[in-house]
Amino acid sequence: MQIFYPGDAGYDEERSGFQTGLRHEPQVIFAVETARDVEEALRYAGNHGHEYAVQATGHGLTTPTTGVLISTRRMNEVRIDPATRTARAEAGAVWQQVVEKAAEHGLAPLSGDASDVGVVGYTLGGGFSVLAREFGLASDRVRTTEKTGDVVTALEFELLPVTEVHAGEMFFEARYAEAVFEAFHGWDLPDHVTPALTTLGDVVRVTFASTKPFDVGHLRVAPVLKEEFGVKPFARAAGRPLPPHTYQGDNVLLADLPLEALHRARETAGRSSTEIFLGLLPLGGALGTGATHLLKLISPRLGVEEQHEEVFDQVRSSVVGRSRNFRYAVG
Numbered sequence: 001m002q003i004f005y006p007g008d009a010g011y012d013e014e015r016s017g018f019q020t021g022l023r024h025e026p027q028v029i030f031a032v033e034t035a036r037d038v039e040e041a042l043r044y045a046g047n048h049g050h051e052y053a054v055q056a057t058g059h060g061l062t063t064p065t066t067g068v069l070i071s072t073r074r075m076n077e078v079r080i081d082p083a084t085r086t087a088r089a090e091a092g093a094v095w096q097q098v099v100e101k102a103a104e105h106g107l108a109p110l111s112g113d114a115s116d117v118g119v120v121g122y123t124l125g126g127g128f129s130v131l132a133r134e135f136g137l138a139s140d141r142v143r144t145t146e147k148t149g150d151v152v153t154a155l156e157f158e159l160l161p162v163t164e165v166h167a168g169e170m171f172f173e174a175r176y177a178e179a180v181f182e183a184f185h186g187w188d189l190p191d192h193v194t195p196a197l198t199t200l201g202d203v204v205r206v207t208f209a210s211t212k213p214f215d216v217g218h219l220r221v222a223p224v225l226k227e228e229f230g231v232k233p234f235a236r237a238a239g240r241p242l243p244p245h246t247y248q249g250d251n252v253l254l255a256d257l258p259l260e261a262l263h264r265a266r267e268t269a270g271r272s273s274t275e276i277f278l279g280l281l282p283l284g285g286a287l288g289t290g291a292t293h294l295l296k297l298i299s300p301r302l303g304v305e306e307q308h309e310e311v312f313d314q315v316r317s318s319v320v321g322r323s324r325n326f327r328y329a330v331g
Ligand SMILES: Cc1cc2nc3c(=O)[nH]c(=O)nc-3n(C[C@H](O)[C@H](O)[C@H](O)COP(=O)(O)OP(=O)(O)OC[C@H]3O[C@@H](n4cnc5c(N)ncnc54)[C@H](O)[C@@H]3O)c2cc1C
Pocket: 017, 018, 053, 054, 055, 056, 057, 058, 059, 060, 061, 062, 072, 091, 111, 112, 113, 114, 116, 117, 118, 119, 120, 121, 122, 123, 124, 125, 126, 127, 128, 129, 130, 150, 151, 152, 153, 242, 324, 325, 326, 327
């Protein structure tokens, strides 16, 4: 195990992650490789009265620590057991490793839309996969959690016999957002289909996936800028890594989402003083969250909590909680 102090070569590299707007400011970094190293890091934090944080990729950094940082990226073994259809992933493993190894056995995990997200952080937050409405949360599939204190050192979880999915995406110009949002909101969704709607500046993007065929014709309510939809290997629906960047974001879980409230949220985000990308995940199906939708906001800069709250105000009366995932650079 390597240990880094401020000023050491490698200290900055080790504390840096996907989030470039914010970094941990630790007094010491334990770059752990084994459960025993994690134990040592925790003992050090305890003996010195320091708080500690864990970082695998930095995708989900909320509050930086000034105490001990336990960096798990080197502790990243992934093993697949095709006989029991399970995977065991160590603390620092990312989804791409599991997706690739599982595919060799005709299996797939309940991973999300970015393959470089950490398996453990994602699953501890529930884990909304690209097949979430069909198969439920990733956390529902956990068989064994190996822990040292509160730090998860490895997870063993079920894989699904999925090799191919029906999946795709459609892009529309933002000026057609109202019609697209209405069609998306009115979609009589089969339980096996998992869609998502996202505004991305000048465009609105709709994505969808399922292991079974389904129809998206009713979404073509405006000229489609770009569309692709077909049967593809699961890995192609499991998302490509994005380059590291600065972003702040939060989300709310909703008990219902009337169309007027959705339009108000979209309009408020659209005329905000900061750029806000709005994402909508319909829940239900196999997801036992008790919520009907997850509304998430993300901006390519920090210090935008107030503007995000103005958007959340438009759906406030329906808010029943927050997902631990989709919270970025917020305390
Ligand atoms: C581009 C992008 C796409 C995403 N797509 C999805 C998606 O499709 N579905 C979804 O559900 N979420 C998604 N997320 C959210 C993501 O799952 C969370 O941000 C998650 O926390 C990231 O985990 P990480 O290990 O990669 O990040 P890190 O920042 O390294 O860790 C995040 C937090 O997880 C906890 N943690 C990590 N490892 C451990 C451990 N070993 N023991 C204890 N606690 C630990 C810590 O609290 C840590 O602060 C996405 C995020 C981004 C940025």
